[in-house]
Each structure stands twice: as structure tokens, then as C-alpha cells.
Amino acid sequence: MLWSKTFIPTLKETPQESESVSHQLMLRAGLIRMLMAGVYSYLPLGLKVLNNIQKIIRQEMQACGAAELLLPALQPRELWVKSGRDEVMGEVMIRFIDRRKRNVCLGPTHEEVITDLVKSQVSSYRQLPTVLYQIQTKFRDEIRPRFGVVRACEFIMKDAYSFDRDEAGLDKNYQAMHKAYHAIFKRCGLDFIGIEADSGVMGGSLSHEFMVPASSGEDIIWRCPKCKQAKPFKEDRKENCPECGTELAKTNTIEIGHIFKLGTKYSDTLGANFLDADGKLKPMIMGCYGIGVSRLVAAVIEQHHDDFGIVWPQEISPYRAIILPLDVTDEKIMGSARAMHEELSACGIEVLLDDRDERAGVKFKDADLLGITAQVIIGKEYVKQNNVELKVRRTQQKTIDKEEAVIAQLKRINDA
RNA sequence: CGGGGCGUGGCUCAGUUUGGCUAGAGCGCUUGGUUUGGGACCAAGAGGUCGACAGUUCAAGUCUGUCCGCCCCGACCA
Helix, strand or coil, X not given: CEHHHCCCCCCCCCCCCCCCHHHHHHHHCCCEEEEECCEEEECHHHHHHHHHHHHHHHHHHHHCCCXXXXXXXXXXXXXXXXXXXXXXXXXXXXXXXCCCCCEEEECCCCHHHHHHHHHHHCCEHXXXXXXXXXXXXXXXXXXXXXXXXXXXXXXXXXXXXXXXXXXXXHHHHHHHHHHHHHHHHHHCCCCCEEEECCCHHHCCCEEEEEXXXXXXXXXXXXXXXXXXXXXCECCCCCCECCCCCCECEEEEEEEEEEEEEEECHHHHXXXXXXXXXXXXXXXXXXXXXXXXXXXXXXHHHHHCXXXXXXXXXXXXXXXXXXXXXXXXXXXXHHHHHHXXXXXXXXXXXXXXXXXXXXXXXXXXXXXXXXXXXXXXXXXXXXXXXXXEEEEECCCCEEEEEEHHHHHHHHXXXXXX
């Protein structure tokens, strides 16, 4: 991709509309722009990161046997009245009346819709378990949207739902999801904490939250600074670590995922029953599993940045590399840059070529700000010997090598 | 919703305390020239209902009132 053909409006100065690091960097690096409080546009670079995260999620969901589908965001309010959550959701759910005078709402989550769907299509124990998921936009009229994409009124969520014949089946699916979540967050380069939690409005017996330590985090967790194995706590119990006695440390965190054992809460209220082998009608045993996909982007940046900008973890970097020809009027430099761009693109490796007629300093600053994992710098002196520089964003270390060698190295990194 | 802060070209801000002539700066943008390895320099330009409405006044970016928007602290959550 050529820089001139995409849309990456970078900001030299920090916009005053933001206070958290991730929000500032997302604005400065041209990932997002605000339309109104809690509502954001994802620009090409932001969308690329989002897509990379979604790709990881899809792979791990598939690995644990979940099938992808897409449910409507526009829903009949009636379903929510039936489940009893029309009242529970209160002002958070956006409701309105359409031209046919139908009472509708924008889905803040999808337990009702999925249960209604599965109920109408599944009637036998032979069809269970069924595990479905979607990646979709949710609408929540938050009391106070903040930290940019971290608490937004319109955001992207991955939500999965399991339907089982019995508790044992639910246990199995719950464990599989728990494991998948670990895999997803690890691949996103996150340092995270799994913690047992309240089920809240979702209801049900057991739930786990996945928390990412970040200075701007809204949730506080207490954990032992010495032994990481020790169970973390959500409330201030003023206790010392049960393992080693050390005083617990306060950690600000962002919640990026939450999984629940719902049991029969929704199957009961919405009548999702199946006929079991013993000829008896029984309610399906449910679980639901959410990941805040757009919020994950912010969480990753909170953990992966330095004074110069974002430092993307390998797998979610919007591009594998950014090529920086330092003089676009120089035939040799541009020839080399284009050749590299073409060869890597031909191998399916996505690279960004900064073809802007800007001074070297501007390109260096922007490249560091964007945080793409590798930078290929092509300057006048090196290009004479067909050499280019490869800079690793994370370490800022540069190595000089032949063009072909750098291409080969980038291919190796991509395969890894 | 309660508490605090802010609103002036695309971005960052000065000017508001103490009202006064055609509303400023830096960055960005356009044109020309000189530059060219860490956000260059010179020159000439374009770009503004000073958040909105109402009021006070000879005169309002500046004073008063109402409203709107955004940010931060609390309850909610992925």
C-alpha cells in the first residue's frame, strides 16, 4: 500500500480531547476520529488492527468448535420484555419506535436473539451442543463514555454462546472458551489477569473476567506483587497474600473479556427447551462469552507504547513493515523502494510504502508513531551499494544489509 | 444525573481579569525559491458565524442569562 493512496492523518500534537495514552495515540497515529462522545470512526489503519485481532479471534473460536454467524443489531423490544431484561437494561438500551409503530431497540448484547434463534431450530438432544459466535457492533447508551474507544456507546464485540444438554457439557465448553481466551490475548501480546467475578446483569452461576493492567484502567484489582500465581481480588480486603504474606498491590485494569455460565436463565424465560434421550423436555444449559474487540485495541496500546508512539505486537501490527524512501525524487531510492514493495506484496506480505515527498525527519517521526513492527529505511548513501537499513521498532535497533537479505528476513518474520 | 474544567481557522494555544479601531501566533495547507538521515528556512497567499441564542452597552471574543458540545472524578460495563 502506498501512503499517498491510503488515509493516515497523523497529528503532531496531542489533541486536548484525550487524556489516556491509548486514546491520544489512537488519535495521533490516525487510527480513529470522534464523531460524537462515545462514537468513533475507524480509519484505514485502525480498521487494519481491528481486522488482525478479529482474524486471531476467528481462528481460536474455530479451534474450540464455535461457528460464526451474524445476528441483527436491530431487535424487537418484545424479546427483552419476555426475558425480563427490558427493565434491567434501563437507559443503557437504545429504544425507539419505527414507522410501522414497532417497538424496537439496538442490541446492547445478544442473549435474547440467539436464544430465540436456537430455540426455534433445535429441539433434540442430538443437536446439542451448539456453539455459535459473532463479531458485531453493540449499542449501549453509556452514562459516561470515556477514554475513547475503551468505553464507547457503539463498539465492536465478539460474543459467543454455548447451548448444552447438561452441566457437564457446559463445563466442557466453558473450559474450552477459557482456554481460547488465553490463546487470543496471548497472541495479541497482552499481559492479562483472569479473575473470578460477579455475573451482574447476565445472571448465572460462575463467571471469569479477563483484565489488562493499564494505568487508565477503570477497574481495580488487588494482587500479590511477588507470587503471580496467587489469586487476585476485586475488592479491597486489606489482606495480605495468602501464599507469602506480602501486602497486596493495587492494580488498575481494563476488562477486555468476560465469560459466564448462564445455566437456564434465558432458556427458562424464553422457553428454549429440547427433548432429551429420556423423553423429557428440558431447558438448554447456556454459557456466553464476550470480548471487547475495539476495546482490545486500546488495551494493547496501553501496554505497548513508548515516548515515540505505538509499538505493535507482531501479530496485530497493521502492516508487516513500513518502507521509508528518504528522497522520493531520487530514481535509485524509489526504484529500490518500489521493487521491495512489489516483491513483498507478491508474497502476500502487507507493507506500507511512505511515498510522500517529506523530509527524512518527518517520515521517521511518523513511522515511530504508527508503531509498525519493522521499518525499512532507504537512503542515498546505502542505496549506492544496494544496501538498506532494517529498523526494529521495539528496540530501535538498526541493521544494514543487502536489499535481498532484508526481503528474506521480512519473509521469515512473516512466516513465524 | 451530581462535582470540576474547557469551547477562538484543520491542530496546539494567546487575547477574556480591567469591553475599544481591519481578531493574533506556532504547526498544517497553497505557490515560488533554497534545503534534504530525526517533525528545515525565506517570501507571498488561502483559511475565522471567537460553540449557539438572548440581553446589557455608543461599542462584546471579553460582561449577564439560557442552552448546546467536549474532557476529567463517581454509579454502569466488554
